[in-house]
Amino acid sequence: MASAAFTLNRAEVVDQNFIALCRQHGGGCGMQPRRPLDDPLLRDTPDLTGRVLRELFESQIISRHLDLITRALRRLNRTFYTIGSSGHEGVAVLGRVLRNSDPAFLHYRDGALLAERSRQTPNVDFIRDTLLSFMAARAEPISGGRHKVWGSVPMCVLPQTSTIASHPPKSVGAAMAIERTRRQGRRAQCGAFGELPTDAIVLCTFGDASINHSVAQGAFNTAAYATYQNLPVPVLFVCEDNGIGISVHTAPGWVQASFSNRTGIRYFAGDGLDLVSAYRAASEAANFVRSARRPALLHLRTVRLMGHAGTDPETEYHTLEQITAAEALDPLLASARLMIESGFMTGPEVLELYEDVRRRIKDTSDALGDAAQLTSAAEVIAPLGPHDAAAVAREAARPAAPDARLHAFALDSTPGFLKSGEGARLPENQPPRHMAVLLNWALRDLLAKYPEMSVFGEDVAARGGVYYVTAGLSARFGLGRVFNTLLDETSILGMAIGAGHLGMLPVPEIQYLAYVHNAIDQLRGEACSASFFSNGQFPNPMVVRIQSLGYQKGFGGHFHNDNSIAALRDIPGLIVAIPARGDDAARMLRTCLALARVHGRVVAFLEPIALYMTKDLHETGDGAWVCRYPAPDQHIPLGEGALYRWDGSAFSAVGVDGRREPPDSVGEADDLTIITFGNGVHMSLRAALELRRTHDLRARVVDLLWVSPLNEALIEQQARACGRVLCVDEGRRSGGVSESILSLIAERCGGAVAVARLTGLDTYIPLGPAANFVLPTEQDVVRDAVALCGANRRATQPGAAR
Numbered sequence: 196m197a198s199a200a201f202t203l204n205r206a207e208v209v210d211q212n213f214i215a216l217c218r219q220h221g222g223g224c225g226m227q228p229r230r231p232l233d234d235p236l237l238r239d240t241p242d243l244t245g246r247v248l249r250e251l252f253e254s255q256i257i258s259r260h261l262d263l264i265t266r267a268l269r270r271l272n273r274t275f276y277t278i279g280s281s282g283h284e285g286v287a288v289l290g291r292v293l294r295n296s297d298p299a300f301l302h303y304r305d306g307a308l309l310a311e312r313s314r315q316t317p318n319v320d321f322i323r324d325t326l327l328s329f330m331a332a333r334a335e336p337i338s339g340g341r342h343k344v345w346g347s348v349p350m351c352v353l354p355q356t357s358t359i360a361s362h363p364p365k366s367v368g369a370a371m372a373i374e375r376t377r378r379q380g381r382r383a384q385c386g387a388f389g390e391l392p393t394d395a396i397v398l399c400t401f402g403d404a405s406i407n408h409s410v411a412q413g414a415f416n417t418a419a420y421a422t423y424q425n426l427p428v429p430v431l432f433v434c435e436d437n438g439i440g441i442s443v444h445t446a447p448g449w450v451q452a453s454f455s456n457r458t459g460i461r462y463f464a465g466d467g468l469d470l471v472s473a474y475r476a477a478s479e480a481a482n483f484v485r486s487a488r489r490p491a492l493l494h495l496r497t498v499r500l501m502g503h504a505g506t507d508p509e510t511e512y513h514t515l516e517q518i519t520a521a522e523a524l525d526p527l528l529a530s531a532r533l534m535i536e537s538g539f540m541t542g543p544e545v546l547e548l549y550e551d552v553r554r555r556i557k558d559t560s561d562a563l564g565d566a567a568q569l570t571s572a573a574e575v576i577a578p579l580g581p582h583d584a585a586a587v588a589r590e591a592a593r594p595a596a597p598d599a600r601l602h603a604f605a606l607d608s609t610p611g612f613l614k615s616g617e618g619a620r621l622p623e624n625q626p627p628r629h630m631a632v633l634l635n636w637a638l639r640d641l642l643a644k645y646p647e648m649s650v651f652g653e654d655v656a657a658r659g660g661v662y663y664v665t666a667g668l669s670a671r672f673g674l675g676r677v678f679n680t681l682l683d684e685t686s687i688l689g690m691a692i693g694a695g696h697l698g699m700l701p702v703p704e705i706q707y708l709a710y711v712h713n714a715i716d717q718l719r720g721e722a723c724s725a726s727f728f729s730n731g732q733f734p735n736p737m738v739v740r741i742q743s744l745g746y747q748k749g750f751g752g753h754f755h756n757d758n759s760i761a762a763l764r765d766i767p768g769l770i771v772a773i774p775a776r777g778d779d780a781a782r783m784l785r786t787c788l789a790l791a792r793v794h795g796r797v798v799a800f801l802e803p804i805a806l807y808m809t810k811d812l813h814e815t816g817d818g819a820w821v822c823r824y825p826a827p828d829q830h831i832p833l834g835e836g837a838l839y840r841w842d843g844s845a846f847s848a849v850g851v852d853g854r855r856e857p858p859d860s861v862g863e864a865d866d867l868t869i870i871t872f873g874n875g876v877h878m879s880l881r882a883a884l885e886l887r888r889t890h891d892l893r894a895r896v897v898d899l900l901w902v903s904p905l906n907e908a909l910i911e912q913q914a915r916a917c918g919r920v921l922c923v924d925e926g927r928r929s930g931g932v933s934e935s936i937l938s939l940i941a942e943r944c945g946g947a948v949a950v951a952r953l954t955g956l957d958t959y960i961p962l963g964p965a966a967n968f969v970l971p972t973e974q975d976v977v978r979d980a981v982a983l984c985g986a987n988r989r990a991t992q993p994g995a996a997r
Contacts, residue, residue: 220542277505285467364689404440419459734795853908
C-alpha cells in the first residue's frame with residue numbers, strides 16, 4: 196500500500212493504493228492458472244460468472260478513472276464539476292440487474308452504475324459522454340452543456356442535478372404511472388426513450404443523509420400508504436450509505452433502524468464494498484419489486500473517498516487516520532482481491548486493465564480537446580419555453596370526439612345542467628353559468644379529449660373539491676383518472692411530475708395557493724428544470740390547478756386568502772395563468788393542456804376563489820359575470836389578454852395581443868388604462884363605471900390573463916394608448932406583478948406615460964373584514980385613478996407646478 200503520509204491530494208493516494216495492491220499480487224497466488232471466465236463464482240449464484248464479475252469490475256474502474264481525470268482537468272480549467280463516485284462503485288451491480296428500460300432517477304455518485312448500464316446500449320459511448328458533461332460541452336447528449344447531470348435517453352436515465360432528496364416523489368409518481376397506464380390499456384412512454392415494458396420498474400437512488408429530508412420522507416410515506424391500500428408502486432429505492440453528508444455524520448445503524456421494519460416497504464441490505472454481497476442483494480430486491488409490483492429499499496453500504504467534492508477540505512472535519520481508514524475500505528481494492536483470489540485474473544492483469552482504462556479515458560479527453568460550449572443566452576434558455584403558436588392553437592382548437600363529449604356530459608348529475616333543453620346535452624347548449632361550473636364542464640371536455648389526462652388532489656373525487664369544481668368527475672371517468680391523494684402537496688406535485696415523465700397528462704389540484712409554498716421546489720427544482728437539463732428530451736407536462744388569491748367573504752385568513760405569486764413567477768419556464776371570467780377560464784384551460792401536450796410545458800393555473808360563484812358585476816341580479824360555455828374549438832392563445840372598453844351601454848371585451856390596437860368602436864378616446872388581472876378585473880370594471888358616472892373619466896381595463904411570461908408588447912401598446920396607466924395588483928407590493936409592469940413601461944415608454952400602482956400591502960391577509968385594509972378595494976381604484984388623471988392634467992398645463 197502507498198504511504199499514508201499526509202497530502203491534500205487524496206486522489207493520488209487512492210490511485211497509488213490500487214497500483215500497490217496489484218503489484219503485491221504480481222507473483223505467487225497472483226500467478227495461479229487462469230480460471231475460465233465463464234465459470235460461476237459460486238454454486239448459488241450461477242449467473243455471477245467470472246466474465247460478469249470482470250465487466251462489473253471494469254465499470255468500477257471506468258468510474259474511478261473518470262473521477263481522477265476530472266480533478267486533473269479541473270486544475271487545467273477544462274472541467275467544472277468534481278463531485279465524484281469514488282467509494283460508491285458497488286452500485287455497478289444495479290446497472291447489471293436492472294434493465295435499461297427501467298426509468299432511473301439517480302444519485303450524483305452513480306458513475307459505476309451508468310458505466311455498467313451502458314453495456315446494454317452499445318451505441319452509447321459512456322466515457323465520451325461523461326467527459327463532455329464534465330466539460331459543460333454543447334455536444335453533451337443529455338443536457339447540451341447546461342449542467343453536469345447523470346442522464347441518458349438510450350439508457351432511460353432521467354437527468355438529476357445534485358439536489359438533495361427532491362427526486363423520490365417523482366420516482367413514486369412514475370412508478371404509479373406505469374401501473375395506471377397499464378390498467379388503461381396503454382403503455383407508459385418515457386420521453387424520447389419511448390415505450391416501456393409493462394413490467395418496468397423505477398429506480399431511485401440517494402445517499403444516507405437524504406433519507407432524513409422531509410421531501411424524501413413524504414415520498415416513502417406515499418409509496419407505503421399506496422401499498423397499504425394494495426395499489427401497485429414498483430419502485431426500488433436504493434440508499435447508498437457512506438455514513439456522511441458533506442461533513443455531517445449519519446448516526447450508525449439509523450438507516451436500518453428506519454427501514455428494516457417499515458410498513459409497506461420491503462427492506463434489503465447488501466455490502467456495496469463487496470461485489471458478491473451487493474449483487475445478491477440487488478438481484479433479490481429488483482426481482483421482488485418487478486414481480487410483486489411493490490416498493491423496496493435496498494440499503495447498500497458504501498464509503499466516501501476523496502471528500503465530498505474536489506473542493507472539499509475534508510481535513511477540517513476528519514483526521515488523517517479517519518481518512519486513511521476510509522481509503523482502506525476502497526471497493527476497488529476489494530474487487531481486485533476478489534478477481535485475483537477467485538482465479539479469474541492475475542495481479543498483473545488487473546493492473547493492465549486498470550491502466551488500459553486510464554489510457555482510454557486520457558485518449559478520449561485528448562481527442563475532445565477544448566470542447567465547444569454554449570455560446571449565447573439564447574442557446575442556454577432554448578429548452579425552457581418552447582412555443583409553436585400554430586401547433587398549440589391547432590391542438591387547443593381540436594375538440595374531443597362527438598361521442599366522447601356526449602358520454603362526458605351524459606350524467607344527470609352534471610353540475611349546472613338543465614334536465615331538459617334544446618339541442619344535444621352539451622355545455623354550449625346550456626344557459627350562462629358562473630366560473631366554478633364552467634371550469635367543471637371544461638375539465639369534463641378535456642378528460643373526454645385526452646384519455647391520458649388525470650385529475651387528482653385533496654378532496655377532488657367524491658366531494659368534488661372544497662368548491663365543487665371537480666364534482667361528478669370521478670363518477671363519470673372513474674377513480675383511475677380522478678382520484679384523491681394524501682394531504683401532502685409535495686407528494687401531489689411529485690406524482691404529477693412522474694406521471695408527466697411517463698406520457699400522462701396530469702392535472703393536479705392544490706387546494707390553496709398558500710399550500711403551494713409547502714412544495715415549491717417540486718415546481719422550481721424538478722418540474723420546470725426537467726426540460727432544461729434534458730435539452731427537451733424528458734419533459735414532464737402538467738397543469739397545476741391552484742385555488743388562489745383573496746377576497747373570500749365569510750372565510751379566509753392567511754392560508755385561504757393568499758395573494759403572493761412571486762415565488763411562481765420566479766420559476767424559469769413556468770407559465771402562470773389567471774382567468775377572471777368563466778368563459779375565459781375554459782378557453783385558457785384548453786390552451787394550457789395544449790401547451791402541456793405539444794411542448795411538455797408546466798403551467799400553474801390560478802383560479803380566483805372569490806370569483807368562482809360570482810354572478811353579478813355592477814348591480815345585484817344583473818348577471819353580468821355569468822357566461823355561456825365557449826364552443827370546444829375556442830381558446831385564448833398564450834399571452835393574449837382581454838381589453839374592456841365602453842361600447843355605449845356597457846364594458847365589452849375583445850381579445851388583444853399587442854400586435855395592433857383594436858379599432859375604436861365608439862369614437863371616443865380613453866383617459867386612462869387600468870392594467871390588472873384576477874379579482875382586479877371585476878373590481879376595476881366596477882370602478883371604471885363609477886369613474887364615468889361620477890368623475891367623467893373614461894377608463895379602459897386590460898385583463899392580462901397570463902402573468903408569466905408577461906406580454907410586453909401588449910403592456911406597452913395599452914400604456915401608450917392613453918398615456919396614463921394605473922396598475923391594479925392584488926398581490927403584495929414587494930415582488931408583485933406590478934413591479935414588472937411599471938419597470939417595463941419605464942423602460943419602453945420613458946416619461947411618455949404617467950404611471951401609478953395600487954397593490955396589496957406587504958403582509959399576510961387577516962381574517963374577516965380586516966382584509967379590506969390590506970387589499971385593494973373598488974374605492975381605492977377610483978381614488979387612485981382620479982388622482983393619476985388629475986395630477987397628469989395639472990402637470991401638462993402651462994405654468995403648472997411639478
